[in-house]
Amino acid sequence: MTKLNSHTQYIRSIELKSEKIQSYRNFPLNLPVIRNFERLQLHPNVTYLIGENGMGKSTLLEGMAIALGFNPEGGTLNFNFSSYDSHSNLDEYLRLAKGVHRPKDSFFFRAESFYNVATNIEELDREIGGRKIIDSFGGKSLHEQSHGESFFAAFTERFQGKGLYILDEPEAALSPLRQMSMLRRIHDLVVEGSQFIISTHSPLLMAYPDAKIMELTENGMKETSLEATNHYTIMKQFFDDKDRLFHHLFQ
Secondary structure, three states, X not given: OOOOOOOOOOEEEEEEOHHHOOOOOOOOOOOHHHHOOOOEEOXXXXXXXXXXXXXXXXXXXXXXXXXXXXXXXXXXXXXXOOOOOOOOOHHHHEXXXXXXXXXXXXXXXXXXXXXXHHHHHHHHHHHOOOOOHHHHHOOOOHHHOOHHHHHHHHHHHHOOOOEEEEEEOHHHHOOHHHHHHHHHHHHHHHHOOOEEEEEXXXXXXXXXXXXXXXXXXXXXXXXXXXXXXXXXXXXXXXXXOXXXXXXXXXX
């Protein structure tokens, strides 16, 4: 493998402003990951947040992004729109330790609201003159591509390197082959001095070498390996002996 950059860590760690918290009774402070939060040390290249639904992966990722100045629905730091105000106020309780270097590029990618980002791009391009925003995504309307194609256009065209990229379930519209291609794109951008923080359910995506995998559970966060995750174990059981798995599943 190509030697990676380890000196361009833009976000070093995340911790709770526990002095501001009076009660963990209400959302989002009642989420398992927040109730049992310990200081999260991020990998300089790629950090994965994994876990079952309801553990708070997307909420934590969203809180981090908003604390950094991103729009809750995604996009670059310059995006400022709201289709539906549903984000939590977790950002108010997070303290992010930044590195010495500042990213030259940045993007918050949310699978569930990327359609809204695409719509906002078209609206802005109708209003402003000069170079159009869509040109940095390959020049073709994101609405005129399949969901997977538009996702991949963001990764391949818009992400420019030396950047901080926060991705929430980016595999949502990607085929296994495209997920492998995305791993290659992540690697290229890491070599160019980028840092990724990724929430995912995909064993393929979380297989990037020399990454940190943090699993969110009812008891808090723990560092783990790909082979020790439920995601990997279940998929391995399926491919090793799906008939046996189906026998127990359909009993």
